[in-house]
Amino acid sequence: MIINGAASAMGSPLDSNDEKGQEGPIRCIFFSEFHHIAGPKITCQVPDNYILKDIFDNVSVYIIPKAQLQRSTITVTLKDFKILGFPVRIDNKKYARNAFYFNLCFVCDAEARTVHYEPVVKKMSDFLIAMEIENCFLSASEDKTRLSAMLKQVMHDLNMHKMCTLTEGTMTSHLKVVKLAPEPKPVLDHQVPIFLEGREAFRSDHWDLTTQQVLPYINGFNHVARIAAEADVENNLVKSCVQNLIYYGVVSLIPIFQYSNVYAATPKLKKLAEDTQLQEKCILYTSKTARQPAYLRDIYRMYASMTHGNSMRDLCQRLNPQTLRINERRLVQFGLIEELIRRVYKYPIHLPGTVSEEGHSNSIYKYFTGTYSLDEICCSTGQSVAQIEDIVERDSNVVMLWK
Structure with a gap:
């Protein structure tokens, strides 16, 4: 069992496997409260008996937690379930023990990502607090028929439409699941x-x-x-x-554009031959002028001619994109954005077990490990591609890896 709380000593509310999990549907929503005699219990859930009493009893201390975890996002991961809640307390002398404790919880599959539901759980909890303060919606009666209908509506609408509107008396709340993008990779100098x-x-x-x-x-x-x-x-x-x-x-x-670059077509290029919308977008983007657009066949031929053996300079000399009304720099941009082509990088490697005379005096050799591309080396050292390639060409102990 894994428990994470935003205010707990265990750190982030994001579960240890939450970043890797896929978004999944809500399997159950339950309402739990603290009874002054019986202790923590589930008083309403949809569907009925999805979370059994013995399972709830094992985790109830985290569902209705100590004061320091009130109004914190709590995620409890069990073998088959992941429970997401936002425990709250309403202080008032009219309640037994002078406070009303409850927690509205979403239940998903154990491996599912739930971080995108956290704002929804909090907002719905605040809506329930407002209704309880106004007319004792939660505590006045053992009958939870209206609450049950509300939970069914929320579960159905969020699973089907990613949004739900709740109305009770004069109060309305709009719930929406916002899709979270994965954290981008670190940005590098040469990109x-x-x-x-x-x-x-x-x-x-x-x-x-x-x-x-x-x-x-x-x-x-x-x-x-x-x-x-x-x-x-x-x-x-x-x-x-x-x-x-x-x-x-x-x-x-x-990647950086240079005429010495080498590009290679990817399997996605065939999509350009089939997708009319992509074709129109491509022609508009890569043509020198909108008044006289390039022909798709010429654009496609340039992409298809991109192989490991041809630099962009070679390709332009052979096909002459200017006469084809193609802007070759934007052609490359569009191909990379749509993944129709990919850049073939060069990585210099100083062969192990060899000694280069120049290597003793030239600090650039520390980059010749096979893990730094020419783009990275140029940005780090301020030298041009031609200068680095000249060093590689003059030293038989350095080879160039293309990938």
């Missing part, structure tokens, strides 16, 4: 942020001042280190801004 939608659709005034300062330098070609230098913003702050924009689906990351 290039690019808008997923046109810049004109982006409202910069909705963002913090640092992000607003960075935004003008995001053009699909500037890498993070260059953006930091040109915007005069500390490098780590730029990375945080870009990571935040990725989380909200505003930008994506692509």
Whole structure:
């Protein structure tokens, strides 16, 4: 059994396997309260008897917890279930022991992700508190028929529509499950942020001042280190801004564009031959002008010609995209965003057991481990691709890995 509470010594309310789990349906919703004689008990649940008494008794100390965990998100993971609750207490002398304790809980599969339900559980608990204060909705009667109907509605609507509207007397509450994106990977200096939608659709005034300062330098070609230098913003702050924009689906990351780059078509390229909407989007994005758009066959031929043996320079010399009305830089951008193509990176490796005379005096050799791409090395050292390739070519103890 795993128990996590936002205010507990165990740290984060996020379950240990919650980040890895998949979103799943709500299997049960139950209402538990503290009876001044019987102690913690379930007084209403849908469907009936989903959580059996013996199971509840084993975890009741976490469902109706000590005072320090009141108004904290509590997640209890059992073998078959994961129980998410938000225990609360209403202080009033009219109640036995001068307080009314309850917890509204969602039950999901043990391996399911539940973090996206946390705001919903809290908001519904606050709604129940308001109704209890106004007309003793929860405590006045043993009959929980109205509460049961409410729980059924919530479970059905959230599972089917991800939203639910509750109305009781003069009070209304709107519940909505917000889909949470996974935490983006760390942003690196050599990566290039690019808008997923046109810049004109982006409202910069909705963002913090640092992000607003960075935004003008995001053009699909500037890498993070260059953006930091040109915007005069500390490098780590730029990375945080870009990571935040990725989380909200505003930008994506692509590799630096250079004519020496090598790209390879992916299996997703066949989608371009079948999906008419993708075709229209591609033609609009990659054509030099909208007045005279490029032909899809020429665009497709350029993508299909991208292989391990051809650099972008070779491809342009052979197919001449300018005469085909294709903007080759935007062609690459679109292909990377839609995953029609992928970048083939070069990784220099200094062979183990060999000694290079230049390696003793050139600190760049510390990057020749096979874990740093040329893009990363260029950003870290300030040297050009041509300079690094020249070092590799002159040293027989250094080889280039393509992947």
